[in-house]
Amino acid sequence: MIRIARWKVILTTLVCCGGILFSLPNIVSEAQVKSFPEWLQKTVNLGLELRGGSHLQLEIDLKTVQKDLLTSMLDEVRTSLRKQQIGYTDLKVAMQSDAQTPAITFTLREPEKAGDAQKALAKIDPDWRVQIKADSIDLKNVQKGEVVMSQEAVAKRNKLIIEQSIEVVRRRVDESGTKEPIIQAQGVDRIILQLPGISDPGEVKRLLGKTAKLTFRAVDENVSNVAIDASGKPMGQVPPGTEILAEVERRGDKEMSRYVAVKKQVMVSGDALVDAQVTMNQNGQPAVSLKFNSAGGRKFAEMSKDYLKKQFAIVLDNQVISAPVFQEVIPDGNGQISGHFTIKEAHELALLLRAGALPAPLKIIEERTVGPSLGADSIKDGQRATILAFILIAVFMILNYSLFGAFADIALVFNMVLLFAALSLLQATLTLPGIAAIALTMGMAVDANVLIYERIKEEIRNGLRPIAAIEAGYNRAMTTIIDSNLTTLIGAAVLFEFGTGSIRGFAVNLALGILISMFTAIALTKLVVAKWYGHKNRSSLPI
Amino acid sequence: MALLHIIPYNTKIDFVKLRVVSFAISIIIVLATVFSLSTKGINYGIDFLGGYIFEVRLKEKPDVHQLREKLGNLGFGEVAIQTFGDDQDVLIRLERKEESDDAQQKVLSTVKSALGADVEYRRVETIGPKVGNDLVKNGIKAVAFALLAMLLYIALRFEWQFAVCAIIALIHDSIAILGLFTVFGLEFKETAIIAILITAGYSINDTIVIFDRIRENIRKFKKMPMNELINKSVNETLSRTMLTASTTLLAVLALYFFGGNVISEFSLPILIGIIIGSFSSICLAAPLLTYLNVKRGEGSDGKKGKASLSGDANTDVIRR
Numbered sequence: 052m053i054r055i056a057r058w059k060v061i062l063t064t065l066v067c068c069g070g071i072l073f074s075l076p077n078i079v080s081e082a083q084v085k086s087f088p089e090w091l092q093k094t095v096n097l098g099l100e101l102r103g104g105s106h107l108q109l110e111i112d113l114k115t116v117q118k119d120l121l122t123s124m125l126d127e128v129r130t131s132l133r134k135q136q137i138g139y140t141d142l143k144v145a146m147q148s149d150a151q152t153p154a155i156t157f158t159l160r161e162p163e164k165a166g167d168a169q170k171a172l173a174k175i176d177p178d179w180r181v182q183i184k185a186d187s188i189d190l191k192n193v194q195k196g197e198v199v200m201s202q203e204a205v206a207k208r209n210k211l212i213i214e215q216s217i218e219v220v221r222r223r224v225d226e227s228g229t230k231e232p233i234i235q236a237q238g239v240d241r242i243i244l245q246l247p248g249i250s251d252p253g254e255v256k257r258l259l260g261k262t263a264k265l266t267f268r269a270v271d272e273n274v275s276n277v278a279i280d281a282s283g284k285p286m287g288q289v290p291p292g293t294e295i296l297a298e299v300e301r302r303g304d305k306e307m308s309r310y311v312a313v314k315k316q317v318m319v320s321g322d323a324l325v326d327a328q329v330t331m332n333q334n335g336q337p338a339v340s341l342k343f344n345s346a347g348g349r350k351f352a353e354m355s356k357d358y359l360k361k362q363f364a365i366v367l368d369n370q371v372i373s374a375p376v377f378q379e380v381i382p383d384g385n386g387q388i389s390g391h392f393t394i395k396e397a398h399e400l401a402l403l404l405r406a407g408a409l410p411a412p413l414k415i416i417e418e419r420t421v422g423p424s425l426g427a428d429s430i431k432d433g434q435r436a437t438i439l440a441f442i443l444i445a446v447f448m449i450l451n452y453s454l455f456g457a458f459a460d461i462a463l464v465f466n467m468v469l470l471f472a473a474l475s476l477l478q479a480t481l482t483l484p485g486i487a488a489i490a491l492t493m494g495m496a497v498d499a500n501v502l503i504y505e506r507i508k509e510e511i512r513n514g515l516r517p518i519a520a521i522e523a524g525y526n527r528a529m530t531t532i533i534d535s536n537l538t539t540l541i542g543a544a545v546l547f548e549f550g551t552g553s554i555r556g557f558a559v560n561l562a563l564g565i566l567i568s569m570f571t572a573i574a575l576t577k578l579v580v581a582k583w584y585g586h587k588n589r590s591s592l593p594i
Numbered sequence: 595m596a597l598l599h600i601i602p603y604n605t606k607i608d609f610v611k612l613r614v615v616s617f618a619i620s621i622i623i624v625l626a627t628v629f630s631l632s633t634k635g636i637n638y639g640i641d642f643l644g645g646y647i648f649e650v651r652l653k654e655k656p657d658v659h660q661l662r663e664k665l666g667n668l669g670f671g672e673v674a675i676q677t678f679g680d681d682q683d684v685l686i687r688l689e690r691k692e693e694s695d696d697a698q699q700k701v702l703s704t705v706k707s708a709l710g711a712d713v714e715y716r717r718v719e720t721i722g723p724k725v726g727n728d729l730v731k732n733g734i735k736a737v738a739f740a741l742l743a744m745l746l747y748i749a750l751r752f753e754w755q756f757a758v759c760a761i762i763a764l765i766h767d768s769i770a771i772l773g774l775f776t777v778f779g780l781e782f783k784e785t786a787i788i789a790i791l792i793t794a795g796y797s798i799n800d801t802i803v804i805f806d807r808i809r810e811n812i813r814k815f816k817k818m819p820m821n822e823l824i825n826k827s828v829n830e831t832l833s834r835t836m837l838t839a840s841t842t843l844l845a846v847l848a849l850y851f852f853g854g855n856v857i858s859e860f861s862l863p864i865l866i867g868i869i870i871g872s873f874s875s876i877c878l879a880a881p882l883l884t885y886l887n888v889k890r891g892e893g894s895d896g897k898k899g900k901a902s903l904s905g906d907a908n909t910d911v912i913r914r
Contacts, residue, residue: 100856108725238728250715256699415698416722425649425716432854440848444841451837484788487857490849491792491864494842495799501841502803505834534751535802539795541747542740546791549736551729557788561795 053521053581063574067465073472095474098482098556099245099419101433103426105252107244108237108417109259111216113209116411117200118144118153120208123325126345127175128155128198135171137164139196152205155198159183162194172196178204209239215406216413217242218399222368223258237551242413250422256415263368265321265407267354270362270374274312292316296364298371311371313364318354321367323347327404329397330387337397338389339404348384355381365404372403433486440490441467448497452504454593458579459500462571466496469567474560482556492564499536499572503528504594517592518584525577532573536565605829609881610821616877620766627773636776639783642730644723646688646701651714655681668704678855683716698722733787737768740791744798752805755886760801763879767797770870771863785860793867796842800835800875807831808880812890821884828880839872 076084076094084092099106121144132139138160145156159165165183172181183196200208213236220242224232233245246252276287277295285295292315300307325342332338343351354363355377365373375388388400445463448456470489474481507524515523543565546558609616640647658675665673665686674687688701698720706715741764749757771790775782807827815823846868850861 110722110724415720417725418718418720420715420718422714422716424651424714429854429856432852433857436849436851436853436857439852440845443844443848447841447844483856484785484860487849487853487860487864488792490845490853491842494845495796495838497841498799498838501834501837505831505837509830531803531806534806535799538744538747538798538802541743542791542795542798545740545743546736549732549739551732553784554733554736554788554791557791 052586053518053577053584055578055581059574060578063570063578066469066570067575070465070469070472073475074468077471077475093475093478095471096478096480097426097430098480098485099247099426100421100483101426101430101481102247103250103421103423104245104247105249105255106417106419107246107252107256107259107415109216109220109242109244110414110416111213111240111242112412112414113212113240114153116212117205117208120200120325121153121155121198123344124198125155128157128172130345131171131175132157132168135167137161137168137171139168152199157196159194159196165194165196168196172198211402211405212411213240213242215402216411218402219263219406219410220244220259220413223261224255227255227258229255241416248423250420252418252420256418259413259415261368262410262412263321263407265324265404266317266366267319267321267351268317268364268366269314269354269358270364271312271314272361277310277312279310296366296369296371298364298374311364311374313366313371318363319343319347319350321407323350324404324408327401327408329394329401332387332389336389337392337394338387339392339397339401341386341388341404343384343386345384351384351386352380352382355379355386367403367407373400429483429486433483437486437490437493440493444493444497448500452594454583455504455507455580458576458583459497459504459572461579462500462576463493463496465575466493466564466567466571469571470560470563473563473567477559477563479559479563480556482553484553484557485560488557488560488564492560492568496564496568496572499528499532499568500576502531503572503576507592507594511592511594517589520592521580521584525573529573532569536569540565605832606825607829607832608825609828609877610825610884613877613881613884616873616881620874620878623770623773624766626777627769630773630776634776634779636772636782637779638726639781640687640689640719640721640726641783642726643689644721644726646686646705646721647717647719648684648686648705648709648715649717650684650686650709651716652682652684653712656684658684661686664708665705668708670701670704729784733784737787737791737794741765741794748802748805752809753889755883755888756805756809758886759879759882760798760805762882763801763874764794764797766874766878767793767867767870770874771867774863774866780862781859785856786863789860789863789867792864793871796868797871797874800838800871801879803834804828804831804875804880808883812888816890820888820890824880824883828876832876835872835876839868842868 072091073093076087076092084094125142125144129142139157140160142155142157144153146153159168162185169181169183173179178201180199180201181196182198183194185194217234217236221232221234224234224244224246229246229249231247233243233247235243237243244255246255249255271290271293274287274289274293274295276285278286279295279297280286289295289312293312294315295310296313297308298311300309323343323346325344325347326340327342328340330338330340359377359380362374362376364371365375373388373390375390392400441463445460448459448463450456452459467489470492473479503524506528507520510520510523510527511517540562543558543562547555547562550558656677658677661684662673662675665675665688670688672689674685676685676687677683678685686705688705702718702720741761744764745757745761748760768790771786771793774780775786780786804827807830808824811818811823811827815826818826843865846861846865849857850865851858853861
């Protein structure tokens with residue numbers, strides 16, 4: 052008999068049973084899946100081209116945001132230079148000489164003050180890189196200044212912008228009522244937005260085109276009843292200059308809504324806000340710092356004087372994101388909102404404030420929409436082709452290797468079962484090329500068996516007895532199988548690392564297919580062959 | 595026992611001698627590709643160029659001529675119209691002209707109003723040229739790195755000579771698939787890159803199986819001339835090469851004939867790729883080894899090697 056270590060038998064059986072269990076949710080109806088325990092509810096995700104929906108790729112215009120940011124910093128440069136009594140002309144934001152990055156540029160009236168200017172400006176912000184030098188070799192007496200953000204600061208800023216843009220996109224998509232959207236960053240300046248079940252993304256696109264509008268307004272404390280009825284109408288009396296807006300607070304997973312009566316008059320508008328960052332207040336609790344430009348700072352100071360110890364509202368797109376109380380007069384345009392924030396909440400508030408302060412223009416650079424009928428057709432066609440491929444291969448294997456071919460077919464069935472189980476557990480997304488990859492995997496999965504069987508045949512021709520031929524076949528084919536499959540696996544890993552989109556999905560399918568086929572074709576068929584061989588003394592093999 | 599003996603064994607084909615023919619075929623394929631690339635170029639799909647695709651299902655069989663006139667007059671440049679599947683399905687392709695968002699939306703709405711209300715939109719795609727550029731760059735980068743990684747692995751596991759031959763065969767395969775696209779003017783889409791990758795993956799698999807046998811035989815038959823040894827190895831593995839190619843081809847044929855539009859289009863280059871990949875493993879990679887001086891161990895006689903084969907097959911795991 053062919054002896055296989057007991058632990059191998061147990062492990063192989065366990066893996067196969069696990070495969071059946073975890074692939075099950077893909078076959079039964081949705082209602083039945085719901086009745087399964089939670090750990091068993093995972094199914095293969097269908098890609099948009101299969102289930103129907105819209106796929107949008109958005110590009111964030113980072114250059115414009117950077118330019119806006121520098122424009123808001125102009126103020127500080129102006130103030131600082133004036134304070135030091137350094138004369139300048141032509142202060143503006145312009146593209147740098149390499150035409151890639153924007154910079155604040157100016158020309159000094161008195162070239163000999165270059166050193167003073169350098170010192171004064173460098174003090175303002177550690178992230179600034181200040182450079183003052185002669186315009187050209189011929190004109191030594193014309194000193195030009197250039198202020199840019201350091202590369203690290205730009206990179207950090209870009210990350211924040213992507214984060215805030217994703218948040219804005221999420222809010223817009225929620226506004227449109229789309230279920231289960233997938234929003235993720237891609238590369239340095241892209242966002243992928245997937246909207247399952249949406250066959251006309253017009254509404255979402257329109258909402259995406261809207262820039263975030265941030266305003267600072269007073270709270271009307273005279274309105275006593277700020278509740279809203281089911282139809283969205285305020286329940287109490289509301290004066291004409293006031294409106295009732297919702298304040299949505301997210302605590303953990305729960306969303307809580309309450310309402311605030313906000314005056315319609317805008318005291319300070321969002322474009323006056325330069326920055327919002329998470330900091331710690333004097334008690335060491337998370338807080339959000341606000342920084343306004345000089346005009347905005349003056350208005351905000353006035354507002355804080357008028358509404359001292361009173362509540363005001365920060366409104367983003369008709370939703371109150373925070374309603375703090377002015378604890379003191381804020382004279383210099385640098386305020387701080389503190390409350391019972393967790394770090395995460397403070398982070399989120401800062402994010403929303405920045406989104407309103409520095410709206411990043413989004414451009415739709417790719418749009419793919421698949422209607423539900425095409426998706427359903429693709430699934431149907433894919434299924435039909437895959438089943439047909441299976442039957443063709445199964446029959447071919449039996450014709451070639453008779454009983455041993457049937458053993459390989461058993462392995463092939465489990466190959467598919469395990470592949471679906473793995474795809475479900477990994478929550479991998481099945482795409483159209485993915486279906487093709489599965490069918491191809493089948494063709495290539497039997498390769499390991501072909502290698503083993505051909506080797507067994509060869510050993511029999513070399514005069515080995517059946518049992519020795521089987522052992523020799525499995526042992527000797529092993530190095531070949533490992534070498535050839537490992538090479539392909541390395542290729543798949545590299546594709547996953549460097550590829551995008553469907554190439555990545557394909558790499559996952561390929562890698563899983565190879566790993567699983569090594570298990571089914573080697574371990575599983577050997578187990579089946581050993582069981583079949585039993586204790587008999589066979590003189591020939593049905594191969 | 596087996597019912598089918600289409601795959602012969604004990605073949606004695608002199609692949610090394612036939613290399614003159616196979617190299618000539620490969621050179622012709624490569625030259626034809628290069629020539630076609632420089633004259634015709636590649637028929638890039640909108641995945642790469644940027645543009646618009648509308649796949650619509652009409653209520654009744656469309657008058658393609660009339661449709662072409664209607665859409666051609668909209669002033670969006672060349673319009674490609676193609677019917678397929680059920681005769682009511684029409685594929686409309688427009689090249690992209692302008693960059694701006696507004697222009698994009700205008701094209702979408704104009705085409706939609708030109709087609710009227712009685713249409714079901716099965717698929718609508720708009721792709722900016724920038725996306726296409728990235729796709730090309732990423733695709734080439736991914737393929738190049740994958741080839742390099744496989745080269746390194748083969749060089750580690752075998753000798754460098756094997757790696758060189760395997761990669762020459764791989765590059766040949768990739769060029770040949772590219773040739774298929776340019777010579778026959780097939781539309782080159784993102785899936786075409788995947789098709790090239792599948793071909794490369796299949797081909798490297800095939801090549802390694804043969805190389806593995808060559809390595810084994812080098813150890814076993816230390817005095818056998820290299821040419822003879824390569825022939826022996828290729829012939830010994832020939833039945834496996836043919837069988838695996840058959841099963842994979844069966845799967846691809848099923849995809850080609852029954853997989854529906856998109857999958858079918860995607861399967862054609864793979865179908866050709868598997869044939870080319872098998873050819874290059876047998877007729878290119880293995881015979882190429884004769885030109886590179888593969889290191890051989892210090893010789894003893896062949897018989898001894900053969901005896902040791904049945905020796906280590908009878909290991910202690912076997913009991914009767």
